[in-house]
Amino acid sequence: MDTLNLSWLLIAIPLASAGVLLVLGRRVDRWGHWLGVLASAASAAGAIAMLVELLGRGAADRSVGVHLFRWIPAGDLNVDAGLLVDPLSLTFVLLITFVGTLIHIYAVAYMEHDTDRRRFFAYLNLFVAAMLVLVLADSYALLFLGWEGVGLASYLLIGFWNYRSDYAVAAKKAFVMNRVGDMGMLVAMMALFATFGSVNYETVFAAAEGTNQGVLTLVGLMLLVGACGKSAQFPLQAWLGDAMAGPTPVSALIHAATMVTAGVYLIVRSGPIFEGAPTAQLVVVIIGAITLLFGAIIGCAKDDLKKALAASTMSQIGYMILAAGLGPIGYAFAIFHLVTHGFFKAGMFLGAGSVMHGMGEEVDMRRFGGLRRYMKVTYATFAFGWLAILGVPPFSGFWSKDKIIEAAFVGEGWRPLVFGSVALLGAGITAFYMSRLFFMTFHGEKRWNDGHSSTPDTAIARTPVQHPHESPRLMTVPMIVLAVGSVALGGLLSIGGVFTSWLEPVTGVVGDHEPVLPVWLLMTLTLAVVVVGLVLAWRQYAASSVPVIALAGSVLTRAARKDLYQDEVNDGLLVQPGQYLTRSLVYGDRQVIDGAVGGLGRVMVRLGDVTRRLQTGYVRSYAATMTIGLVALVAVVLATRI
Amino acid sequence: MSLVNYLVLSGILFSIGAVTVLVRRNAIVAFMGVELMLNAANLTFVTFARMHGELQGQVIAFFVMVVAATEVVIGLAIIVSIFRTRGSASIDDVNLLKS
Known part of the structure; x- marks a missing residue:
């Protein structure tokens, strides 16, 4: 039992603080921001304690896995939620919590006149928690959880002043472009699971050497797509400029110091894959x-x-x-x-x-x-x-x-x-x-x-x-x-x-x-x-x-x-063709599928109109029909008998 | 006297009744046509009973009379009530269910 086994607290404290601030709402407006600062500072203190603990060990013992719980037990797929504390992740933890705490303090004054300051701090805490999940995870699955968490926090914070519609649009743009990167992450994880049967760093990296180079190239490129989305790298870079719609502390913490560097972390962490x-x-x-x-x-x-x-x-x-x-x-x-x-x-x-x-x-x-x-x-x-x-x-x-x-x-x-x-x-x-x-x-x-x-x-x-x-x-x-x-x-x-x-x-x-x-x-x-x-x-x-x-x-x-026409290029290459595609699909749906179904109905109505005329409503004509039919029937029977 | 004559008469009576039902508009006259057709059928039944020397045909003729009587009772009641409410006994005027 040592301090490292408590490393989950680093994540839990800001997360709990975010929960408190969001659930209690306006009641905690008076002191909510200080709770946010305190939560971030507590994580920073924990990070320093972990640093001391790791520095006290030999270089070889500085990578410690902390098993938390069995996350997804589903037949062959078994994902454990575990944390990996090693020099790389701890470097990030220190950067996130230390710079994060400073920015929290700054934001107390910067956001002073904003009526929603408490909500702002809730999102900031949520971001810190998600970012720590991202860097402390010991598997791609848990990393992805943090990856999506920071994406959510980034979205909420870019659109923090969402009463301005251009800010809300900027938030949405960041979110959508990040989804493109996330698809890359998902494909990479699926390829990893298909090849190695696991998405755990330890298993994957141990097996990476000697694996088919084609598979590793695919995984590497897909991870790069994910990194490009999150880190605003070419060609998924267009969202970062617009993300400045968020309050400045957000730009400092998320869109400069920490979240956008997650792509670098991903590539460095996946070193064994890229080396192959x-x-x-x-x-x-x-x-x-x-x-x-x-x-x-x-x-x-x-x-x-x-x-x-x-x-x-x-x-x-x-x-x-x-x-x-x-x-x-x-x-x-x-x-x-x-x-x-x-x-x-x-x-x-x-x-x-x-x-x-x-x-x-x-x-x-x-x-x-x-x-x-x-x-x-x-x-x-x-x-x-x-x-x-x-x-x-x-x-x-x-x-x-x-x-x-x-x-x-x-x-x-x-x-x-x-x-x-x-x-x-x-x-x-x-x-x-x-x-x-x-x-x-x-x-x-x-x-x-x-x-x-x-x-x-x-x-x-x-x-x-x-x-x-x-x-x-x-x-x-x-x-x-x-x-x-x-x-x-x-x-x-x-x-x-x-x-x-x-x-x-x-x-x-x-x-x-x-x-x-x-x-x-x-x-x-x-x-x-x-x-x-x-x-x-x-x-x-x-x-x-x-x-x-x-x-x-x-x-x-x-x-x-004009950002080297990045928006125009995206618009011309993806948005417009996409819109044409959906419009033509809608047209096809209306004309072909709806036309077939509706046309069938119309034919039936016409047919009914024609046959309806046979039903005159006159008893005599019905009786005449019956009589004629009967006579015809008898005539046929007699004709065949004779 | 051949029994075939009875069957011919029965056929003539039936045809007169059927044409009456088809041609006349007055409900009561049409009803009379129906009665004529029923009696033509009765005549056929009785004729065949005689031809075969059996009684079933004659019994059925009685049944037909009973059914015809009840039919007349109910049918006339309906016709009278329609005449009272609509002031006409023409079967073409009864078209409330027609859209």
Whole structure:
């Protein structure tokens, strides 16, 4: 009996809290949000206790299965609900509960004026519970339960302000696109069960080696489809930008730090399957590379602060997926980047929320500018997150992103050159769009109406007067904590390769691999493209003035503003043909099936109309019929007799 | 005198009765036609009874008379009541059940 056997409490506490908040309803409005914070904090405390317990063991004993109960006993199919506590899942648990708790605290202040704050916290707790199920599960079946749970929580939270119909539509869009990914997950699970007779990690991974490569490729690709849906990777990426309709703490927790990284977790966790399927691995890397550039390009053109951050999230997860596709050499770095990204991106989202809070819910960056003098804490914390995502040493992102770029350059043939160059190019674009975002918001001249300047620009004068102010302590403290993480976490976890060796029991021991280009050259190149991106952004968005109304822009800019026409493509390729199909089915149903049935009825009615005329209602005519019939009958009988 | 003559007479009477039922509209006249047909049948029964020297035919003729009598009683009652309510004894006017 040790602390690990109580690991189910981590899930149960937030779940119970969500239940209490939802069932008791308005009665707990006064203190409900604090219950939510407490539940999340309790899980975080439990996670730390588990970390202490695991650190006290040898590296080989750090993977512990906790059997909970027999979940689906059905003949040959026997699914047990069990938890797997190992360095990988515990890393996620720590990230989810720690960042989650900070965001809970932030949300207490952020949602203060919302009458439904209690419901918001119920959903957040539900999300935390579901996400913990996802990462702690010891089988694909239980993982799928958490997978669907986070999808539900994400749907509820994106559509939290569902009185605005476009927000409700955004929620539905996210839900439907995730269902496409879920189909992939289901197919993968069915294939696993058909091949191995089990969906338990232990059984599957033990049997994976030596299994037919075709099966593993199928499973790998289907898992990738699931990962693409959840992690907003190409081609299922279109929902993430619209998901910013949710309150900002949701964007920070679910659509930046945790849920959207579930795809990376899935691929790293399913490592043994992917290692047996090089084709699937290659596809993973390609998807990661495409998304990386896709998100980065969109990020360069977005004027909506949150949507630009969402594009950046997509791009950064592209990095992680790329690393995860590289195999054991990339697993640890994918997870490492995921953790540091969880901190700095959540921090920046909270900063964005703070800016919106101070600017009357404005999100258009063209109407910000010069805010650094008004929101000093937000400015400083955002700056650390910005430096971290740029990969400037010694901030967190440097330690994780550079490693991914290095890993992308390892290999033979064309792959390292192509994928490495994409990763390198992505770093440059990232530097440009993040700097653009940062400068447009905090630097440059004011592009908002401060009420007493006689600005000649009428476009500004017409907007409501803004009184930018720093956010309350409850909001700034979580931002400061996350900023500290953005600064120091990467460096601290890199000392002596602490993080990679901590993950080694799961990701496997990797020998030294030399990139095709020397490491010092790669580092210099990375820093060089980052500086180029930064300087370009400075010249365009800080040193010169930014127009309040966006210019028409080039073809690429217009395409990027429209998310590279992702919605149009989906609409043209899937939605329209689907609608035509259903319409033609409806037409066929009406014309052919209804026509046949209705036509038969009409024929009968006509026939009845004709025969009805024989029934005159005159007794005499009936009697005549009878008589004639009788005479005819007698005549026939007589004729045959004679 | 051959018994065949009786059968011919019976056939003539039956035909007259049948034509009366088919042609006349007045319910009472039609009824009389029915009676004529019944009696034609009776005549046939009796004739055959004589031909075979048996009694069954004659007995059946009595039964037919009884049935005809009851029929007349009930039929006339119905015709009278229809005449009272509708002011007509024509069988073509009785068409309440026709849609």
